[in-house]
Amino acid sequence: MKTVMLGLVACVLFGCSGQSSTPVTSEIIGNLDREMHRPTFHFTPPANWMNDPNGMVYYAGEYHLFYQYHPDSTVWGPMHWGHAVSDDMLNWQHLPVALYPDELGTIFSGSVVVDWNNTSGLGSKDNPPMVALFTYHDVKGEQAGTLDFQTQGLAYSLDKGRTWTKYNQNPVMKNPGLKDYRDPKVSWYAPQQKWIMALAQGDHIGFHSSKNLIDWQEESTFGEKIGAHGGVWECPDLLEMTIASTGETKHVLLVSLVPGAPNGGSGTQYFVGDFDGSKFIVDPDFSERLAQQEALWLDYGTDNYAGVTFSDVPDADGRTLFMGWMSNWLYARDVPTKKWRGSMTLPRNLVLQETALGLQLFSKPVSELDNISQRVAEHNNVEVNSTTDLSTLLGQIEEAHRLKVTVKRQEASTLTFNYKNQSEQLSIRLDASAGTVTIDRAKSGATKFEAHFANPQVGVISPSLDAYSFDIIYDKASIELFVNNGELSMTALAFPSTPYSEITFSADGQALIEQISMDKIISQQVK
Numbered sequence: 001m002k003t004v005m006l007g008l009v010a011c012v013l014f015g016c017s018g019q020s021s022t023p024v025t026s027e028i029i030g031n032l033d034r035e036m037h038r039p040t041f042h043f044t045p046p047a048n049w050m051n052d053p054n055g056m057v058y059y060a061g062e063y064h065l066f067y068q069y070h071p072d073s074t075v076w077g078p079m080h081w082g083h084a085v086s087d088d089m090l091n092w093q094h095l096p097v098a099l100y101p102d103e104l105g106t107i108f109s110g111s112v113v114v115d116w117n118n119t120s121g122l123g124s125k126d127n128p129p130m131v132a133l134f135t136y137h138d139v140k141g142e143q144a145g146t147l148d149f150q151t152q153g154l155a156y157s158l159d160k161g162r163t164w165t166k167y168n169q170n171p172v173m174k175n176p177g178l179k180d181y182r183d184p185k186v187s188w189y190a191p192q193q194k195w196i197m198a199l200a201q202g203d204h205i206g207f208h209s210s211k212n213l214i215d216w217q218e219e220s221t222f223g224e225k226i227g228a229h230g231g232v233w234e235c236p237d238l239l240e241m242t243i244a245s246t247g248e249t250k251h252v253l254l255v256s257l258v259p260g261a262p263n264g265g266s267g268t269q270y271f272v273g274d275f276d277g278s279k280f281i282v283d284p285d286f287s288e289r290l291a292q293q294e295a296l297w298l299d300y301g302t303d304n305y306a307g308v309t310f311s312d313v314p315d316a317d318g319r320t321l322f323m324g325w326m327s328n329w330l331y332a333r334d335v336p337t338k339k340w341r342g343s344m345t346l347p348r349n350l351v352l353q354e355t356a357l358g359l360q361l362f363s364k365p366v367s368e369l370d371n372i373s374q375r376v377a378e379h380n381n382v383e384v385n386s387t388t389d390l391s392t393l394l395g396q397i398e399e400a401h402r403l404k405v406t407v408k409r410q411e412a413s414t415l416t417f418n419y420k421n422q423s424e425q426l427s428i429r430l431d432a433s434a435g436t437v438t439i440d441r442a443k444s445g446a447t448k449f450e451a452h453f454a455n456p457q458v459g460v461i462s463p464s465l466d467a468y469s470f471d472i473i474y475d476k477a478s479i480e481l482f483v484n485n486g487e488l489s490m491t492a493l494a495f496p497s498t499p500y501s502e503i504t505f506s507a508d509g510q511a512l513i514e515q516i517s518m519d520k521i522i523s524q525q526v527k
Contacts, residue, residue: 037337037477037495040400040523041372042326043344045082046094048074050342051332052235052306053323054081055098055112055132058313063089064161065323065344066098066132068109074341075333079106079137083161088368089321089347098164099134099155104171105141108150109183109235110134112161113213114312119195120213122156122167129156131213132164133197135182136171148175150182152199154214173216178202183235185308186213192277198236198253203229205236205255207280219278222253226282228269228295230260235268237308238275239320241352243359250283250352251275252361254298256306258329262297263457265330266305269295272352272359285358298361300459301439301490302328303478304345320350321366326478326491331450336495337477345491346473346480355487356462362486365473373402373519382513384412387506394518399499402519403472411509415468419444419479419500426494428472428481435463437483437490445496461488467514474500475521 038044048071055066062085069082081099084092099107112132115123123129132155141149151171155164175181183200189209197208197216204223208216223233235256242249253271261267273282282290289296298304307324324345327335335341346369351362377394391397407415409432417428426444430437437459441447447454461468461483471482476499481490505513 035338035340038340039343039475039477041090041521042346042475042478043084043092043323045069045340045342047340048072049076050082050340051076051325051327052109053308053325053344054109054134056308056321056323057112057114057130057311059114059130060160061087062160063087063310064112064130065092066112067344069097071097074337074339078139079108081107081132081134085161088371089323089366090368090372095162098161099132099166102166104151104153105136105138105149107153108135108137109306110152111185111308112311113186113188113195115156115213119211120156123158127158129158130161131156131186133172133184133186133213135184137182147177147179148181150178150180151175152184152216167214172214173208180232180234185235185237187238187240187311189275189277194277196238196275196277198238200232200234200236200255203233205233205253205280207238207275207278209277220280222271222280223255226287226290227255227271228257228260231258231266233257235306235308238280239309239350240275241320241350244351244353246354250359251280252350252352253280254308258305261302261328262295262300263302264452264455265302265328267302268298268305268307268324270298270361271296272361283359289358296360298363299324299489299491300437300457301481301492302330302457303493304489304491305329307345309350319366322348322350322363324491326493330452334449335493336446336449343478348489351486360487363489364482364486365471365480369402369473369521372522374522376518376520378515378517379513380515382516384505384507384511384513385509387504390503390505390516391501393516394503397499397501397503397518398520400475400521400523401473402521403474403503404470404515404517404519405472405505405513406467406469406515407507408467408512408514409465409507409509410511412507412511414508415511416506417470417472418504418506419474420502420504421496421498421500424496424500426479426492426496426500428470428479430461430468430483432464432468435461437461437481437488439479439481439490439492441492441494444494447495457490457492459483459488459490473521
């Protein structure tokens with residue numbers, strides 16, 4: 001336990017967070033190692049260590065993904081910003097490292113915006129700059145025992161993100177004496193024509209404003225005596241969202257923390273309220289809900305952390321697009337991959353919906369996934385009263401696939417999916433009476449690399465419904481589960497010794513599979 005806690009402390013200090021001796025080159029990029037557990041359609045680094053997604057932004061027809069990257073090792077180390085671009089968030093082209101450490105520190109997490117009106121003066125209206133705000137982490141200052149070793153830096157690009165220039169008067173935000181002062185997420189607040197930064201400041205979030213992305217002032221703080229506080233707060237994201245059913249505008253604040261997630265280690269909670277350009281105030285109804293439960297979680301699985309949304313998604317698109325780091329600080333440095341560590345979740349569309357309990361954030365896979373999917377089987381009205389081998393219905397179980405199932409419970413209370421190979425299995429079990437979904441990976445494959453990895457993980461769903469829908473996306477070493485159109489999402493890594501080749505479905509009473517389909521997901525060759 002002591003070892004685990006020391007690891008967690010190190011990750012809190014270094015996580016959501018001179019040039020490298022191993023630059024990313026086209027030779028490395030063009031020959032991604034395809035070891036057994038490397039995903040086929042999830043983003044992974046070309047080699048070595050990756051954690052938080054950073055600076056996600058859409059500009060000139062491209063989605064940009066920057067990420068926390070250590071190009072010299074498969075374990076966490078001096079942070080750089082890796083970089084990739086895509087036109088669909090699924091087919092990615094790796095680009096050279098965007099930001100390297102310098103005399104001010106290593107490069108921790110942050111965000112990128114397009115400065116359309118050139119408020120910064122770093123570009124022009126004809127060629128608006130892409131502006132990155134990020135955290136400098138001064139390792140020497142930390143080792144010397146100072147508190148102000150994290151500051152905020154700025155860099156900009158005038159060539160669609162291909163090259164970056166650091167601002168010559170960095171840091172643009174000095175540290176007021178807070179040990180944890182990081183992860184700036186910047187957005188444009190149109191009503192007052194100013195930029196807003198959400199910044200993790202220990203156990204709360206600070207909101208700062210600027211007219212030019214360079215000169216910042218603190219507006220307010222949020223987080224005292226509300227939400228989960230099992231660990232330090234990290235990676236905030238302030239979202240303006242529209243309630244799907246009413247069209248009313250609300251604000252949602254995402255906050256990651258480690259430790260303190262519902263199933264151990266790191267996770268992401270959220271708050272629903274209003275932001276007036278200065279303060280974030282939680283809705284009274286949402287506050288009442290928090291009085292009954294500590295927090296609401298974006299994902300109840302163990303392996304979705306530090307996620308944020310893409311900036312500058314066109315209004316015509318209208319989606320709130322999210323990606324997270326598919327791992328957990330409990331064991332991220334120990335997972336059994338050899339030449340790389342770290343992958344991203346699928347991109348997801350976040351939707352704010354009214355439920356019987358109040359406003360809730362739903363997560364759904366992006367529709368672009370359909371473009372790399374091929375339907376291989378589809379059936380309706382399959383009766384079940386014990387255990388059914390779905391492989392007989394669906395044919396060969398691909399190592400990358402999407403399974404959609406809608407089940408009418410009838411007499412059943414418990415519904416279970418088992419993913420199997422000859423000696424291992426991962427199970428997904430819904431208990432309708434309790435309103436819970438459990439992912440059990442105790443026998444899923446390699447688990448002994450960390451004491452907590454085999455623990456069951458439990459999510460919360462509306463109880464006792466007549467029917468439940470399951471959207472299960474499997475990619476060699478991960479399961480992403482979406483229940484009832486995203487009311488519940490759970491993300492879990494698994495490391496079977498051979499790919500799962502069989503899926504069974506069981507019910508503890510009469511049930512009807514109203515619809516079931518299997519899609520093969522086509523392998524994406526990251527360039």
